[in-house]
Amino acid sequence: MDHFDWSLPIKILDHGYIRLVDHMGSDDSVERSARVSYSGDKTVRSEKETKGLLRYLMKNGHTTPFESCTLTFEVKAPIFVYRQWHRHRTQSYNEISARYAVLPNEIYVPSKETIGKQSKLSKQARDIDNPNAIDYSELQMLSTVSELMRAHSVSCYKLYEKLIKYEVPRELARSVLPVATYSRMYTTMNLHNLYNFLRLRLHFHAQYEIRQYAKVILTIVRDLYPISTKAFEDFIISDKESFDI
Ligand SMILES: Cc1cc2nc3c(=O)[nH]c(=O)nc-3n(C[C@H](O)[C@H](O)[C@H](O)COP(=O)(O)OP(=O)(O)OC[C@H]3O[C@@H](n4cnc5c(N)ncnc54)[C@H](O)[C@@H]3O)c2cc1C
Numbered sequence: 001m002d003h004f005d006w007s008l009p010i011k012i013l014d015h016g017y018i019r020l021v022d023h024m025g026s027d028d029s030v031e032r033s034a035r036v037s038y039s040g041d042k043t044v045r046s047e048k049e050t051k052g053l054l055r056y057l058m059k060n061g062h063t064t065p066f067e068s069c070t071l072t073f074e075v076k077a078p079i080f081v082y083r084q085w086h087r088h089r090t091q092s093y094n095e096i097s098a099r100y101a102v103l104p105n106e107i108y109v110p111s112k113e114t115i116g117k118q119s120k121l122s123k124q125a126r127d128i129d130n131p132n133a134i135d136y137s138e139l140q141m142l143s144t145v146s147e148l149m150r151a152h153s154v155s156c157y158k159l160y161e162k163l164i165k166y167e168v169p170r171e172l173a174r175s176v177l178p179v180a181t182y183s184r185m186y187t188t189m190n191l192h193n194l195y196n197f198l199r200l201r202l203h204f205h206a207q208y209e210i211r212q213y214a215k216v217i218l219t220i221v222r223d224l225y226p227i228s229t230k231a232f233e234d235f236i237i238s239d240k241e242s243f244d245i
Pocket of ligand 1 (some may be wrong): 087088089090091193196200201205206207
């Protein structure tokens with residue numbers, strides 16, 4: 001089967017994207033690592049046996065064979081998304097430095113459809129996934145909210161530009177930019193830690209914005225590691241009520 005060219009950026013939110021930069025390994029690599037346990041050999045196995053083994057590993061938490069696959073992504077996302085992403089210590093990151101470079105005028109503004117309302121059930125959540133939480137008349141108000149956020153980001157960026165013009169050091173000038181400002185990073189992770197990231201960031205408890213990135217990553221690993229990822233979906237994130245898939 002032809003694979004989609006995942007090295008092309010997939011657009012996310014208003015200015016963000018994710019693209020696959022590099023990857024190593026396949027379902028076969030997972031199987032090879034696992035079979036060494038009993039001096040087994042990968043090459044003589046049927047697809048049914050591969051499936052059976054990988055599903056057994058996933059179901060029973062025998063996770064190290066999944067670490068034999070590695071992926072690197074380029075991610076462009078708002079800084080507040082990175083604040084959450086960078087909590088995943090088992091990934092390796094390199095991010096643009098606003099001490100070296102002037103950040104472009106790209107600041108995330110949520111559309112009125114994705115603002116939602118502060119959840120009454122959860123202190124950390126917003127009611128965006130529940131269509132009954134917002135009535136049609138409130139959409140006009142949310143449109144105003146979106147415009148207010150846009151106006152604020154425009155004025156922040158104007159001040160940033162002015163400070164740069166006055167030769168204020170870039171490392172200080174950046175402090176007037178909001179956390180919705182876009183940044184760019186490369187992140188590398190192995191497949192086991194990536195599944196942990198997806199388990200946490202596809203959950204409806206995770207913020208809407210980071211979920212959009214997690215969803216694209218899930219699509220990519222479904223394509224690259226189909227047997228492992230099917231096992232992950234069947235055994236780890238099968239509860240459709242809890243996961244945004
Ligand atoms: C919905 C949601 C809400 C959150 N809210 C908050 C919040 O309010 N405040 C906040 O600070 N964070 C919050 N977090 C971040 C969360 O606590 C984790 O830091 C983040 O999800 C990374 O998960 P992790 O530790 O499993 O990932 P990784 O850092 O990638 O670690 C993977 C696994 O490696 C092991 N590991 C890694 N480092 C260590 C270590 N030093 N010691 C022991 N074991 C280790 C653990 O088993 C861990 O599960 C939230 C996360 C989610 C998904």
